[in-house]
Amino acid sequence: MLYLGGFDPQGPAHYHAMYQREAAKQAAVSGYTLTVGPRLRAGAHAATWALSWQNPGGEVCETDYEFLRWDDFVRQHWPKGQAKLIGMTLRTTWRMLANGSLWRMLQTSWPAFLAISAPGLMIVGVTLALLLLFLAAVGLEAATASLWPALALLVFGLPSLFFAARWLQARTQMAWLMRSATVILQQACGQTPDLEARLDEFASRLHQVLSRPDLDEVLVVGHSSGAMLAVSVVARALRMAEATGLPSSSRLSLLTLGQCMPVLSYQPEATAFRAELNTLRRAPELFWLDVTAPPDGCCFALHDPSGICLDGLSTAPEGDLGGAKCVSPRFAQLFSAATYREVKRDKYRCHFQYLMAGERVGFYDFFAITAGGSALDRRFEAAPAVQGFRDLQRFGSPAR
Known part of the structure; x- marks a missing residue:
């Protein structure tokens, strides 16, 4: 598994500690066992830790959790x-x-x-x-x-x-x-060459992982601003695979959490990013799940982030397979009514709840997804996609 966090100057030490702490809480609630290994350096721009998950029936799954770093870039752009x-x-x-x-x-x-x-x-x-x-x-x-x-x-x-x-x-x-939005606008205009080079590096790493035949699933996870980076990484890795003749793999999954992609894709100059979104819409080997919660005011809830690729078109073009499968994490299921009110009130906490434990077993479990024994497509195969969600729209459709 490859993870890309949001626009955050905190690095893998913070996220490893949070994963370890929240995994223990969720395991106690859900009844499985999840062991989180020590954090290890994995090159100049990555850290990794091992996960060992076991359900009550004895099924065991081993996962390598690889944290792809861009926190150094964030600190450089944090006035x-x-x-x-x-x-x-x-x-x-x-x-x-x-x-x-x-x-x-x-x-x-x-x-x-x-x-x-x-x-x-x-x-x-x-x-x-x-x-x-x-x-x-x-x-x-x-x-x-x-x-x-x-x-x-x-x-x-x-x-x-x-x-x-x-x-x-x-x-x-x-x-x-606003620090995040400013960098996103710079990215749209091609003014972040160091970030683009980092994304190419991450794409090469993903391409390398995809060539391994011993893996049951390769899962790429992006949270917040990291969701748009995850899109770029997956799209570039798919292009590398096509250029090098790497056989198509149905083991590749993309999970985007609390995404704010329209901040980038709606910029007129962001043609390269829209092309990457279009690459994902045409990739039969990819399963893409987008998880967003309407109470999270920092995301574009239940909105297909690749829908902009259809702007101005009456029908989807040939070869278009559709965008992400959009679902809600249903945070209300995970908490008592009193706790859920607190989560909704704290917008910062609500935006990070995708990475945290709940008080109850519910529809969404970040730790079972990232460490458990079911691939992303199988886990959410029966979950209906949310389509045509317009509760948060104002003044008509966003399409051009």
């Missing part, structure tokens, strides 16, 4: 100065507004649109609030003919405004979202 972050946020928001991609995001999913646009709106709102506060102070001084009421208003109003902005940022992780 910390407030002035730089504010300028970056305003430029990114304006660019997405001007090129029409922000409008398409609103048509596709209003929570995702709100998550992307809220940082820029907050900056504009705070600026206007500051201006109104100073105008009110000036007016108060003129009305009372005294400086003290105006100073009292500023002394109370400025800290209140500051703490309100800090609270809102911490609750919604706006700074993290």
Whole structure:
């Protein structure tokens, strides 16, 4: 199994510890045994750990969990100065507004649109609030003919405004979202050559793994922004396999979790990424499952991320096999009503719940998927795909 995380400066040590901790919780709930081995270095840009899973019936499955690293790239593109972050946020928001991609995001999913646009709106709102506060102070001084009421208003109003902005940022992780969105726009315009080289390296690794005849399944998992990277890695590996004459393999599976691909695919310049999505739509050897939860405001829930390949077409072109099988993880099944309310309220936690344990056995189990004995296609063969989900759409269809 190859795993690609989201836009996160934390590396494999953090994710190995989280997997180990959450796997123990889920195993206790689900009744299977899951042993997580120590984290080992696997080249310059990967770490690996072994998984040993056994169900109550005695079936055993051994898995190599390979964490593909790009956290060093994230740290290089993680500006910390407030002035730089504010300028970056305003430029990114304006660019997405001007090129029409922000409008398409609103048509596709209003929570995702709100998550992307809220940082820029907050900056504009705070600026206007500051201006109104100073105008009110000036007016108060003129009305009372005294400086003290105006100073009292500023002394109370400025800290209140500051703490309100800090609270809102911490609750919604706006700074993290805009750092990620800025890099995605750079990627769309071909301004991240070091990231492209890393993706080529990961694709070569996947191509190498696919050539091994002893594996029952090769599973590629991408979470959040890592989902779009996983698409690129799989598409490039498939092209490598075609170029080198590697026989088609039905053992290749792709699992995307909490994906935000329209932030990239809706950019007019992202022709290369849309071509990679189209490669996956035409790959008979690939099973692709896309898991997104409507309460997760940082994803485009139950929306086929490759649907953009059909823009402007009345019917699917010849050779098109369809996009991902979209399902919901049904987080509500995994928790008591009280805990589920807390998960939904904490948007950061909700976005990472795909990688975490639940309180109950339910439809979705990340650890049984990544370490268990059933291949992804067999595990979800009977699960109906969600099609035509429009609950989060606004102002019509996102298609051009």
